[in-house]
Amino acid sequence: MKTLSLKSIGIFASCIAAAGIISSCKPKKVDSALSGDAASKVYVAPGKYDEVYLFTSGGFSGQVGVYGIPSGRMLKQVPVFSMDAETGWGYSEETKPMLMTSHGFVPWDDSHHPQLSRTEGQDDGRWLFINANNTPRIARLDLGVFKTREIIELPNTGGNHASPFTTQNTEYVVGASRFSVPYDKQGDEAIAEYKDKFKGTISFIKVDKETGRMNLNFQLLVPGVDYDLARAGKAVSDGWVFFSCYNSEKAHSLLEVNASQRDKDFIMAVNWKKAEEYLAAGKGQKWAANYAHNIYDEATHTATTTMEKEVTVLDVKDLPGVCYFIPCPKSPHGCDVDPTGEYICASGKLAAVIPVYSFSKMIKAIEAKDFEGDYDGVPVIKYEAALDGEVERPGLGPLHTEFDANGNAYTSFFVSSEIVKWNVKTKQVIDRIPTYYSIGHLCVPMGDNITPSGKYVIALNKITKDRYLPTGPELTQSAQLYSIEGEKMQLLLDFPTIGEPHYAQACPAEIVRKHEVKFYKLENNNHAAVVKNEKDAKVVRTGNDVHVYATAIRSHFTPDNIEGVKVGDNVYFHITNLEQDWDVPHGFSIKGANNSELLILPGETSTLKWTPDRAGVFPMYCTDFCSALHQEMQGYIRVSPAGINPALKYSTGEEAVSAK
Amino acid sequence: MKTIKPFLRVVLLLCGIAMFVSLKFPAWKILLEAPQYPEGLKMEIWSNKIGGDIDKINGLNHYIGMALIKEENFPEFKIMPYLIIAMGVLGLLVAATGKRWMLWIFAGYQVLCGVWGVYDFWHWEYEYGHNLDPHAAIKIEGMAYQPPLFGWKQLLNFLAGSFPDVGGWLIIGASVIVILVLAYEQFFRKK
Numbered sequence: 001m002k003t004l005s006l007k008s009i010g011i012f013a014s015c016i017a018a019a020g021i022i023s024s025c026k027p028k029k030v031d032s033a034l035s036g037d038a039a040s041k042v043y044v045a046p047g048k049y050d051e052v053y054l055f056t057s058g059g060f061s062g063q064v065g066v067y068g069i070p071s072g073r074m075l076k077q078v079p080v081f082s083m084d085a086e087t088g089w090g091y092s093e094e095t096k097p098m099l100m101t102s103h104g105f106v107p108w109d110d111s112h113h114p115q116l117s118r119t120e121g122q123d124d125g126r127w128l129f130i131n132a133n134n135t136p137r138i139a140r141l142d143l144g145v146f147k148t149r150e151i152i153e154l155p156n157t158g159g160n161h162a163s164p165f166t167t168q169n170t171e172y173v174v175g176a177s178r179f180s181v182p183y184d185k186q187g188d189e190a191i192a193e194y195k196d197k198f199k200g201t202i203s204f205i206k207v208d209k210e211t212g213r214m215n216l217n218f219q220l221l222v223p224g225v226d227y228d229l230a231r232a233g234k235a236v237s238d239g240w241v242f243f244s245c246y247n248s249e250k251a252h253s254l255l256e257v258n259a260s261q262r263d264k265d266f267i268m269a270v271n272w273k274k275a276e277e278y279l280a281a282g283k284g285q286k287w288a289a290n291y292a293h294n295i296y297d298e299a300t301h302t303a304t305t306t307m308e309k310e311v312t313v314l315d316v317k318d319l320p321g322v323c324y325f326i327p328c329p330k331s332p333h334g335c336d337v338d339p340t341g342e343y344i345c346a347s348g349k350l351a352a353v354i355p356v357y358s359f360s361k362m363i364k365a366i367e368a369k370d371f372e373g374d375y376d377g378v379p380v381i382k383y384e385a386a387l388d389g390e391v392e393r394p395g396l397g398p399l400h401t402e403f404d405a406n407g408n409a410y411t412s413f414f415v416s417s418e419i420v421k422w423n424v425k426t427k428q429v430i431d432r433i434p435t436y437y438s439i440g441h442l443c444v445p446m447g448d449n450i451t452p453s454g455k456y457v458i459a460l461n462k463i464t465k466d467r468y469l470p471t472g473p474e475l476t477q478s479a480q481l482y483s484i485e486g487e488k489m490q491l492l493l494d495f496p497t498i499g500e501p502h503y504a505q506a507c508p509a510e511i512v513r514k515h516e517v518k519f520y521k522l523e524n525n526n527h528a529a530v531v532k533n534e535k536d537a538k539v540v541r542t543g544n545d546v547h548v549y550a551t552a553i554r555s556h557f558t559p560d561n562i563e564g565v566k567v568g569d570n571v572y573f574h575i576t577n578l579e580q581d582w583d584v585p586h587g588f589s590i591k592g593a594n595n596s597e598l599l600i601l602p603g604e605t606s607t608l609k610w611t612p613d614r615a616g617v618f619p620m621y622c623t624d625f626c627s628a629l630h631q632e633m634q635g636y637i638r639v640s641p642a643g644i645n646p647a648l649k650y651s652t653g654e655e656a657v658s659a660k
Numbered sequence: 661m662k663t664i665k666p667f668l669r670v671v672l673l674l675c676g677i678a679m680f681v682s683l684k685f686p687a688w689k690i691l692l693e694a695p696q697y698p699e700g701l702k703m704e705i706w707s708n709k710i711g712g713d714i715d716k717i718n719g720l721n722h723y724i725g726m727a728l729i730k731e732e733n734f735p736e737f738k739i740m741p742y743l744i745i746a747m748g749v750l751g752l753l754v755a756a757t758g759k760r761w762m763l764w765i766f767a768g769y770q771v772l773c774g775v776w777g778v779y780d781f782w783h784w785e786y787e788y789g790h791n792l793d794p795h796a797a798i799k800i801e802g803m804a805y806q807p808p809l810f811g812w813k814q815l816l817n818f819l820a821g822s823f824p825d826v827g828g829w830l831i832i833g834a835s836v837i838v839i840l841v842l843a844y845e846q847f848f849r850k851k
Contacts, residue, residue, distance in 0.1 A: 026812050026821070260797040350798050396817050415798075416817040417695035437696035463696055 041483060042493045044071040052445050053512050054458065055114045055128055056479065058082075059500025062109040064130055064141065069445070069456060069506060070481055072495025080139045080148045081109035081132045085596035089148075092598055093572065093607035094527075095296070097303040101135055101153050102290045110134045112161065112502040113229075117170045117212070121234040121450035125511035127212045129164040129173050136160030138175055138205060140212055142298075144515035149296045152214045155289040155311055156183060156201045162243050164205070167232040172272065173214070174232070174241055175203035180224035194252040198224035201313075202243070204272060213295070216308070218279050219287075220270065221315040222323065223376035224250060226259070227268070228333055229400070234450055235341035237359040239273040242344050244332035245325075248375070260350060264327035264383065266375070267335055267346050269362060274321045275314055283319060284312035299526045301605050317377030324366060325375050327383040328355060334400035334441075338409065338424050339450050343388060345409060345424075347398035354398050354411060356427060358388035389427045395420050399440060400503075402447030404454035404484055410447075412439040412459065419459060419482065421489060433489040435480055437463040444484070445506035453508055457482045457489065460501040467494055477501055518582040520603030527605035529574035534558040539650040546571045546648070552586040552600060553578040554627040556652060557620070560635030564648030567615055567641055573598075576605040587623025590637070597623050612639040663758030665849070668841050672763070675834035676751020679744050682834075683707055685827035688781070690807055692717065693819045703729075704825060707740040724805055724816075725796025726788055736780060743773055744831070751838075760845055767842045770835045782809050785822075 044050050050068025053075075058065055062082030066075045083090030083099065090099045090107060099105055109132035117127040128141040136157040140150040154160050158179030166173050180198040182189035189197045199221055206217040226247040233240035245266040251258030278284070289311040296303040316323040329351035336345045344357040364370075365385035372382045397415030404410070408430065411420050417438050421431040440462050444454040459480040468476055476496035483490040522532055531537050531549045537558040540547045546569050551558045557575070565571055577586050579602040589597040590610050598606045612618065622633035640646045664672070686704035689712070693700045701720075704711035709731055718728055731737060750766045789806025792799075805815050812821045824832060 026819075256797060257795055261795060352800050434695050437698075465696070466698060 038490065038492045042070040042072065042481065044068065044073070049509060051509055052456070052506050053509050054443070054445075054504055054506040055116070056460065056497055056499075056501040056504040057111045057114050057130060058498050059112070059477070059502050060110050061499030062111050062132070063499065064111065064114060064128065065498045065501070066146065067479075067495070067497070068509075069458070070492065072479070072481060072493050074495075074498075076146055077498055078141060078146050078148065080130060080141065081106075081111055081137065081151070083107045083596075086599065088596050088598045088606060088608070091596035091608075093609055094302045094605075097305040098148060098151055098294045098296060100294055100305040101137065101292045102155070102307070103135060106135045108134075109137065111139075111499075113163065113165070114503060114505050115164050115166050115173065116505050116507060117207070118166055118449065119169055121168045121238075123446050123449055123505070123507040123511055124170075125507060125513075125515055127170075127207075128505070129166065131160050131163035131175065133159055133161050133178065136163075136175060136177075138164045138173055138214065140207075140214060142212070142515075143512050144517040145298075147296070149298070150212070150214055151292075151294045152205060152216065153291040153293070154201075154203045154205075154216070155291040155308075156219060156287070156313070157203065160203075162227040162230040163203075165230045165232055165241065166207075167241070167272070168234045168238045170207050170209075172204045172206055172217070172232075172241075174230055175205065176227035176230060176243055177201050178226050178228065180226065183221075191252050194224065195250045198250075198252070200224055200227055202227070202241075202270065204275070214293075216291075216311055218275065218284055218312045218314055220275060220322065221313050221317075222268070223378060225266070226255075229335050231335055231337045231344075231448060233337055233341055233359065234339075237337060237341040237344075239271060240359075241270045241272055242335050242337065243268040243270065244328065244335035244346060246331040246333075260331060262330075264329055265331055265348070266325040266380070267328045267332060267344065267357065268378075269324045269326060271322055275319070278314055278319050278322065279312065284314050287311050287313045298520070299524055301520070301525065301527045323378045324362075325378050325380045326357060326362065326386045327372075327380065329353060334398070334411075336401040336403075336409075336448065339403050339405065339452055341450070343424050345401045345411070347400060347411060349397050349399055349414065351398065352393065352396075354391040354394050354401075354422075355383075356388045356391065356424065357386045361388065362386040391422050391427045391429065394422060394429055395432065400442060402442060402444040402454075402457070403452050404444060404447070405452045408484075410442060410444060410457050410484065412442040414438050414440060414462065419457060419489060421484070431488050433482065433491065435459040435461055436467050436478075436494070437461060437465055440501075441503040443504040443506055445508065448505075455483065455485055456492075456506075457484050458504060458506065460497075460504055462500070468496060479504070519580060519584075520601060522576075522578065522580055522603045525576070525603055525605060527574075527576070529572075529576075529607065530605045531574075531576045532578070534578075534652070537650075537652075539564075539648055541569075541648055544569050548573045548575075548650075550575045551578050552576070552588065552622065552633075554584070555622070555629040555633040557588075557622070557633065557635050558652040559650035560652045562636070562650045563638040563640075564646045565612060565637060565639050566644070566646065567612055567639060569612065569639075571610045571612065571637075573608045573610065573620075574605060575600055575607070577602050579603070584626060585624045586626055586633070588620065589623050590620040591618045599624060612637075615639050615641045662760075664754070664760060664763060664841070664845055666758075668845065669755045669758050671837060671841060672751055672766075673755035675838050676748045676755060678830045678834040679748035679751060682827035682830040683741060683744060685830065686711060686825040687827040687831065689823055689825040691821040691823070692720075693821075694817045697818075706737075707744055707827065708737045710734075720818075721805075723796065723798050725793030725799070726805060727791060727793075729788070734784075747773065747831075751834075763838070763842050763845065767835075767838050770838060774835060778809070785809065 052069035054067040056065040064078040079089035116123040136154040158181040161178035162176035164173040177200040180200045182197040202220040225245045230243040247259035248265045330348035334347035370385040395413035395416045401411040439459045443458040446453040481493040577600040688705040690703040702712040
């Protein structure tokens with residue numbers, strides 16, 4: 001008996017073991033292990049340069065991040081739409097106008113899509129454009145100096161998201177409204193009137209070929225859906241811009257459900273050359289407007305704001321041939337034109353296929369009027385008439401596609417958290433590789449050019465989770481570098497980024513370095529308060545304003561002793577950095593300043609406003625370690641109580657000079 | 661008629677106790693893994709409640725239009741603890757009396773409960789997997805999201821696994837032993 005019961009226990013135990021084996025029969029995950037040569041592919045020896053510049057959007061930091069690829073090393077954060085105390089951006093008197101809008105001074109924004117300027121469809125490394133999504137603006141950075149040089153506000157725009165994509169020769173950068181809003185009755189409409197009263201706009205901002213100066217040439221009034229992303233045509237499709245649109249349901253509440261109902265939303269094809277013809281023929285309406293145009297002049301080192309008062313609007317429903325809709329499955333996000341300009345790949349973020357449209361078929365369909373009807377007066381081309389083919393079951397949640405020079409496309413998949421490589425012609429999936437985690441956009445260096453320079457694809461991830469040492473509830477943002485040199489993609493590197501890296505553009509370093517500036521020439525400095533020689537440094541009182549015209553050079557300020565300032569005075573420190581050498585900035589700070597420091601580059605003049613709130617002697621000093629005697633680069637300013645009249649005196653290392 | 665062997669009565673006593681102990685643990689678990697959930701998500705099914713990452717799972721399920729998983733929708737939770745307690749009480753009675761006919765009732769009751777449990781679980785999974793909101797954000801032609809009854813299954817980007825948890829293993833283990841004891845007592849024990 002005993003043996004039997006032991007046997008039965010044995011049988012029972014083997015049942016359990018069997019169940020255990022079944023439960024361990026788990027499908028294997030894709031192998032994500034790094035192969036041995038990844039480290040050597042991203043190693044850039046000390047003192048050596050990376051081969052590629054990567055420009056990432058700072059997302060909700062409002063800035064632009066600059067990285068070296070393949071090392072993933074961060075090189076710089078360029079302040080754009082948000083104040084930056086480190087450099088005095090938006091704090092100094094010269095840069096405050098850059099953040100002016102029709103809503104007054106706006107110290108922050110949400111920057112999404114960097115776009116390099118291009119010539120003949122290739123990145124030319126001159127300028128980088130980036131959009132502000134929240135208070136609609138477009139900024140232009142000069143890549144000679146890696147500084148923001150111009151910001152233009154877009155009137156009649158709710159959320160500038162599908163922006164600032166450039167045309168083949170940077171004739172235009174575009175801006176499009178993510179949120180449609182009403183324009184009648186000064187916009188004061190019931191939200192429930194969305195379907196009838198709300199409209200979208202597409203802004204065409206003309207870019208001067210020589211200076212890069214932007215100018216809002218015209219706006220298209222378009223149906224009230226949400227415009228998400230865009231790409232300009234190139235080569236065969238030059239002259240067109242393609243926009244993805246969601247919310248063709250025209251929902252105004254709970255969009256996550258109500259804007260996901262139709263099987264198809266749209267790609268909108270815009271013939272901007274046709275629009276220019278209408279504009280030239282005087283078909284536009286002049287709308288009164290009020291929008292800020294901020295320009296930083298490199299000669300005066302000073303920004304100015306001009307409030308523009310008018311914009312020309314073309315209503316597309318009255319102007320045949322400008323706009324067409326093409327149906328596109330489920331809430332498209334990416335809308336990307338391949339290097340030949342012939343294929344347009346749309347990514348419905350809830351769709352199970354990637355439709356690839358043919359530009360030439362689209363043109364034929366337009367000529368044959370192969371329409372299925374219209375949407376708010378805009379003809380809708382039949383889906384099949386414009387379709388070249390669909391990539392079947394590519395993955396879940398396709399978002400955005402870029403290309404290599406060999407006819408392959410790389411599409412990011414948010415939901416299935418992977419990059420999928422497929423062939424544009426055959427529509428066959430070639431390879432897939434996981435991302436960590438939940439990739440948004442991706443970037444191939446020059447991946448939207450006529451000739452991409454793709455050795456890499458960079459994943460811009462939305463979720464970081466457990467990839468780095470944790471830093472409390474708020475984790476670093478992150479990107480990943482993959483090699484696309486072989487048939488199969490290979491993970492090389494994870495690297496942290498600032499803000500949320502929505503999108504990035506990258507191009508070979510030599511293209512950008514052609515424009516490199518090492519320092520500003522003092523002789524070209526036309527700042528109103530420049531002091532080019534220490535002898536000319538002075539302090540001048542005009543009423544309650546005291547202007548200090550000062551210089552900085554290793555390692556002293558001139559003047560560095562100032563007396564005669566009173567409580568309640570507005571003191572303006574105009575400081576010129578007299579250095580004429582690479583990498584010798586000086587900083588300037590003063591106790592109790594309610595703004596920031598100044599970071600003054602060689603040959604530059606910057607101004608800090610300071611309003612002393614109490615009597616006393618206040619130290620001021622250089623904040624950027626400039627020389628062996630940096631610590632000695634300091635001075636004093638004496639503040640006397642209000643109501644007396646102390647003499648204004650200033651000096652450096654000698655008898656004080658009395659101001660006239 | 662002979663009574664059950666004393667040693668086996670102790671075994672049956674332990675099986676009865678195991679039923680009570682199982683109430684203190686989740687009976688079943690559904691596991692979800694995806695690239696962006698490397699740590700995995702777990703839904704625990706207890707005899708009287710749902711536990712684990714149920715809020716996160718509901719949050720994900722809403723994209724595909726799956727109904728909200730909440731305790732009020734499961735009348736089973738009101739009955740199941742009593743069914744299990746009854747099993748335990750039966751176990752204790754069999755152990756105390758040593759009557760073989762009672763052992764038959766005990767084992768039979770367990771089998772009935774088991775069959776009902778498996779059917780009910782499958783039915784529940786079928787309902788949730790197929791009864792999808794037509795207004796869901798993500799709709800994929802021909803796609804249903806019924807989790808596996810046992811084992812692993814890929815559902816879109818999620819790998820779903822369904823396995824007994826501690827409580828379930830206690831009940832299953834005890835039931836198997838009870839049946840083995842019955843088989844021994846009825847068919848193999850020397851007359």
